[in-house]
Amino acid sequence: MDPLLLRVNQPDTLSFSVNQFNYLHSFPGLWHYHPEFELTLILKGAGTRFVGDHVESFEAGDLVLIGKNLAHTWRSDTAPDGLPGGPAEALVTHFREEFLGSAFFDIPEMLAVRGLLNRSARGLKVTGAVRARLTAELKLLQDFSGAAKLLKLLHLLVLLSESDELTTLASEGFCQGTSDSDSDRINKVYAYIMNNFQQQIRLADVAEMAHMSPTAFSRYFTQRTRKPFSQFLIEKKVGYACRLLMSARFSILQICYECGFQNVSSFNKQFKKITGVTPRQYQLTYKPFGGQPLDRSREDDRVQVCSEG
Incomplete structure (x- = not known):
């Protein structure tokens, strides 16, 4: 499934929108993009967050700034026993780059915010x-109206622009400038992988979908994402496995097959290669803390598939 261009509903009387979305069972997991910037705070729920070519577990408290036209989704994982993820709730703010005027963020006082918006790509x-x-402060944003609400959002953007507590998600290679047609092709490929990584995906099949030979596609994919196709696919599987391992409700064998690995030996090997620990060791790190993850964040530029949400 290609990422969908989503139309953000915004009243004509407002320059930006703030909405609280509530779902009875789980987030819809719609793979989409839009021309608006998006600031999303997860109030309830847990699962897997996809941003560009980045995948990571999330839980309540997750806060992310998404750049314009960057494909993304939050997906409540369906466990191997088929149970839904439970109630989900998010507070989402959308605004366009020009919502304060076409050149507002280019004035000297706003250059730090301009840098923030550029990084959010x-x-x-x-x-x-x-x-x-x-x-x-976001939880109070809905209580404001008129100019006070606009100034509050601007204040939040300034706070973000001054912070050094921001982690970049998607890889630079995935988001670097490509033509519209090229962007459509890589997004189509990525969407297919995201929706089918629990099954066996052959390089030849994905190459055919991109109308390329396997050799040409392999080279193309590595150039665009800065990693081989096989590595990209494994990271998707391991990222999903991390979420299931946190629950401590399922056996390693169940999780192995649910994530699309062919056998436990391969699962253990690939999981340790990505995370530095075995699936069992990873699962055990959560038990003494009531299921809450340790801080496994890293300061390098690798895709952080299993750090805290």
């Missing part, structure tokens, strides 16, 4: 003290 996860502060 790859998606930014907000962490630490600034996340706690923004969470409290």
Whole structure:
């Protein structure tokens, strides 16, 4: 499934929108993009967040700034026993780049915010003290109206622009400038992988979908994402496995096959290669903390498939 161009509903009387979305069983998991920037705070729910070519577990408190036209979704995982993820709730703010005027963010006082918006082209996860502060203020944003509401949002963007507690999500290679047709092709390929990674995916099949030979596609994919196709696919599987391992409700064997691995030996090997620990070791790190993850964040540029949400 290709990422869908989503039309954000916004009243004509407002320059940006703030909406609280509530779902009875799970987030819809719609793979989509839109021309608006998006600041999303997860109030309830847990699962897997996809931003560009980045996949990571999330839980309540997750706060992310998504750049314009960057494909993304939050998906409540369906466990191997078929149970839904449970109630889900998110507070979402959408705004266009020109919502304060076409050149507003280019004035000297706003250059730091301009830099923030440019960085959000790859998606930014907000962490630490600034996340706690923004969470409290975002929950109050709906109570404001008129100019006060606009100034509050601008204040939040300034706070983000001054913070060093932001983690870049999608890889630079995935988001670097490509033509519209090329962008459509890589998005189509990525959407297919995201929706089918639990099954066996052959390089030849994906290459055919992209109308390329396997050799040409392999080279093309590596150039665009800065990683081989096989590595990209494994990271998707391991990222999903991390979410299931956190629950501690399922056996390693169940999770192995649910994530699309052919055998436990391969699952253990690939999981340790990505995370540095075995699936069993990873699962055990959560038990003494009531299922809450340890801080496994890293300061390098690798895709962080299993750090905290």
